[in-house]
Amino acid sequence: MELYREADHYLMSYGISPVTENENEMRDSDLLQDVFNAETDWVSHSPLQTEPCVSSAPIADSPDDLLQKRMVVLKGLLTSEEIYLTELETLLTPMKALKAAAGTSQPVLSTEEVRTVFYQIPELRDLHKDFYTSLKTRLLSEKGLDQEDRSQNQGTLESAVILYQGNPQVPVGDLFLKFVNQLGVYRGFIDNYENALEIVQKCMLSDQRFRTLAESMMSFKGSDRVKTKYTMEALLYKPLDRVMKTTLMLHELWNHTPPDHHDSVLLQEALRLSSSFLSGVNERSQCKRAVMLSKGERRQLIRDGFVVDVCESGHNLRHLFLYADLLLCVKLTSTGRQAHYRFCWYLPLVGLKLQWASEQLPSSECQIKISKTRAKMYQLKQALQQHMKGGKGSFSRAVERLRRKLEECELWLLTNTPSFTLDLHSTSGKSHTVRLYSLYDLDEWKEVIEIQSGKSIETVPPDLLSVTGSCIKLRMTQQPPLHCVKSNEQSHVCGSIYVMVHSACGLQHPSSVYVCVEVDGFEFYDRQKQTCLSAFSVTTVWDEELVFQVDGAQQLFLVVVSQSESDSQDNILGRAVLQLDPDIMFKKWKKLTCSLGHIDVTLSMKYLPHPLEPPSCTPLIPEPVFCVQIAQVAKQEGVLVPHIVRSCVEEVERRGLNEEGIYRISGASREIQELKHAFNTNYREAVSKLRSLDVNAVSGTLKLYFRELPLALIPSDHFQGFSVAIDIADPYVRANHMLAVLQGLPDVNRNTFLFLLHHLRRVAEKQEQNKMSLSNLATVFGPSLLRPPVDRVDISQEVEVQVQVINLYLQCHNLPEPLLTKPLDLEELET
Known part of the structure; x- marks a missing residue:
């Protein structure tokens, strides 16, 4: 309320009440408090709890109501600009005197220090002065004042704020667009802010004259010269505060401008540019703002954002602030029109230990609710789009209700969908757990916390009341990560994204x-998918396809994770982000290499835009792989060789090639059944088990998989052809015939068979250690891979054919290499 109180005090100093007896003016005054509240920002209207949410967009019953409130916003803008200009002028008042003193024998500040303290401030004043003058002139001209009246009223605040009751259709969008295109002036000030503040604080300690000046900077407002006292530090902070409010002002003005108003498009573009600039400022100035401790040390804000706090009372959305020496978790509460943060907990960074993990799948009841909530969100968005097509209905109560329900659904998903947990353990014995939906975000938080923890030393205990109270002004993240509250998106991806890793x-x-x-x-x-675990080696190959149905996607995130051999602990090795632009996305596969730290990941991508089907209301249950036709398993996984075959083969080659009797000596039945169950229910768990169980259980699981296929890997209708082939006397003719039969197999069967044959040949290369020759391996696998037709009765001939066929293939010198996935129709290759 500080900013509004100053404007109110200024008007009252003239004997003019800012609130008229008219009821509409009273409502306007209330609106001004909402829009220009110094202690409140967008987040005060954002859903920060699981209770019903309050939308950020104001409700208007009709275009006339919107125009009336638009006038109120414009009046408030002029009031705010007038006050800000006065503050900039006050800050610049001592500049000339300090410059002059710098050339004397007793300088207060050096010439370079004066230049640093006042860097870009004259340019900011000129920018806002031009904007303020243009806006006020535009409003006064719309009231119909002649040139003489305007010149007489040029310096009078009430002429613009109180007397203006003119045409509500007054165009101002071009002025705002021109203004935001010059916001780059703030960049230099923001980058220089730390240096300027450091000089001011240093000189206040060393020079009594400067301290007196810096602690008592007087602003003289209005014709009767009403005094307002500032400190130089407070005035230096004003531009930082102002640039953060610019987007809020534009947001409110655009929200109260009817869609058919000629300003609507211009204000929308200005809002986009302002939001983009603010986003860049937040990224570049994370360390530029500070909170003062009780003993004068500076506590810098490094990062903040929304997380889900896991506690005994449940999962709650909270705002997490990372300072240079501590983590602070707070909750937003509202009292009437005022919003503030309430303290939840804090942990010092000294000695802080972090550990992350993926959460387990929720209960079946929770999975059903998640599926139903997603389906409801889809229906709400479709209904919202239908209402928005109506034009004038864009700000109706029905639209507002739909938006609110959409926010509530997404907020519920954010706090209840399985995610990643970050455990925080303090040396004091206190621990807290937070959840983040994105592994990319979790790694960003983990990295910056670990960096700050390494730098942190013991500091004075925080003044929790002061630090919590400062969060509203210091926060860099304005809203929870809800996609439904984002508006005016210029482009986004809608359809299917295919990612081949x-x-x-x-x-x-x-x-x-x-x-x-x-x-x-x-x-x-589902917005997140993972490849299978690669083999334990320095060379990792997946060739695995992941398919995403997306609506409103703009970015794709990659995180590469390793899993230790001993305790299955995950370790993040690197991350990267790719921008998704539908204008340049490719409908053919495009291959590229992404750098994720010191790891380079090669992948291919393809995008197919299309209308989306409603999501299923039933949760997805993992499809089993055992006792299922191999073509169906491969289709589910988007590969030509099922993952179970690749995983078991890779593990056997890693630690079973020297194992005597591998594939001949059976593993423990209990372990084989344990692996079978894991592959049917949780593939990642199965791969983790592969590394810990006896390698004979791994080889036994592979044999069991082929043995339990409903149809043999080599279809039985080829059995007769093989019986004829093995009787061919000429070995070259026989081999060519065998390869011709092989080419006639279905793609999945042929490539899986080839993959297995090459593996068995590598096993036989170590026969001196493992005692498994090609003939031994053919004897083990023949009956599982090749089955005779059901009408065959000569069992002895059947077994002989099965073993001989596999043995002949194992001895082929020109055996083709298998394909793990279907060849991609690549558009181009990038490295």
């Missing part, structure tokens, strides 16, 4: 690695 290079030592791929947008469908 090929391989990775750059590993420093053998590891099992997987890649987590995430997309943003509405949560109607």
Whole structure:
């Protein structure tokens, strides 16, 4: 309320009441308090709890109501600009005197220090003065005043704020667009702010004359010269505060401008530019703002954002602030029109330990509710789009209700959908757990916390009341990560995104690695998928296809993770983000290499825009792989060789090639059944088990998979052809016939068979250690891979044919290499 109180005090100093007896003016005054409240920002209207949400967009019953409130916003803008200009002029008052003193024998500040303290402030004053003058002139001219009246009223605040009752259609969008295009002036000031503040604080301690000046800077407002006292530090902060409010002002003005108004498009573009600039400022100035401790030390704000706090009372959305020496978790509360943060907990960074993990799947009841909520969100968005097409109905109560319900659904998903947990353990024994939906975000938080923890030393205990109270002004993140509250998106991706993750290079030592791929947008469908774990080696190959149904996606995130061999602990190796632009997205596969730290991941992408089908209301249950036709398993996984075959083969080659009797000696039945269950229910868990169980259980699981296929890997209708082929005397003719039969197999069967044959040949290369020759391996696998037709009765001949066929294939010198995935129709290759 500070900003509004100053404007109110100024008007009252003239004997003019800012609130008239008219009821509409009283409502206007209330609106001004909402729009220009110094202690409140967009987040005060954002859904920060799981209770029903309050939308950020104001409700208007009719275009006339919107225009009336638009006038109120414009009046408030002029009031705010007038006050801000007065503050800038006050800050610049001592500049000339300090410059002059710098050339004397007793300078207060050096010439360079004067230049640093007042850097870009004259340019900011000129920018806002031009904007203020243009806006006020535009409003006065619309009232119909002649040139003489305007010149007489040029310096009078009430002429613009109180007397203006003119045409509500007054065009101002061009003025705002011109203004935001010059916001780059703030960039230099923001980058220089720390240096300017440091000089001021240093000189206040060393020079009594400067301290007196800096602590008592007087502003003289109005014709009767009403005094307002400032400190130089407070005035230096005003531009930072102002640039953060620019987007809010534009947001409110655009919200109260009817869609058919000629300013609507211009204000929308100005809002986009302002939001983009503010986003850049937040990224570049994370360390530029500070909170003062009780003993004068400076506590810098490094990062903030929304997380889900896991506690005994449940999962709650909270705002997490990372300062240079502590983590602060707070909750937004509202009292009437005022919004503020309430303290939840804090942890000092000294000695802070972090550990992250993926959460387990929720209960079946929760999964059903998640699926139903996603389906409801989809229906709400479709209904919202239908209402928005009506034009004038864009600000109706029905639209507002739909928006509010959409926010509530997405907020519920944010706090209840399985995610990633970050455990925080303090040396004091206190621990807290927060959840983040995105692994990319979690790694960003983890990295910056660990960096600050390494730098942090013991500091004075925080004044929790002061630090919590400062959060409203210091926060860099304005809203929860709800996609439904984002508006006016220029472009986004809607349809199917195909991501084929090929391989990775750059590993420093053998590891099992997987890649987590995430997309943003509405949560109607799964926004996160992972590849399988690679073999334990320095060379990682997946060739695995991940398919995303997306609505409103703008970015794709990649995180590469390794899993230790001993305790299955995940370790993030690197991350990267790709921008998704529908104008340049490709409908054919495009191959590219992304750098994720010291790891390079090669992948291919394809985008197919199309209308989306409603999401299913029933939760997706993992499809089993055992006792299922191999073509169906491969289709589900988007590969030509099922993952279970690749995983078991890779593990056997990693630690079973020297194992005597591998594939002949059976593993423990209990362990084999345990692996079978894991592959049917949770693939990542199965791959983790592969590394810990006896390698004979792994080889036994592979044999069991082929043995339990409903149809043999080599279809039985080829059995007769093989019976004829093995009787061919000429070995070259026989081999060519065998290869011709092989080419006639279905794609999945042929490539899986080839993959297995090459593996068995590598096993036989170590027969001196493992005692498994080609003939031994053919004897083990023949009956599982090749089955005779059901009408065959000569069992002895059947077994002989099965073993001989596999043995002949194992001895082929020109055996083709298998394909793990279907060849991609690549558009181009990028490195």
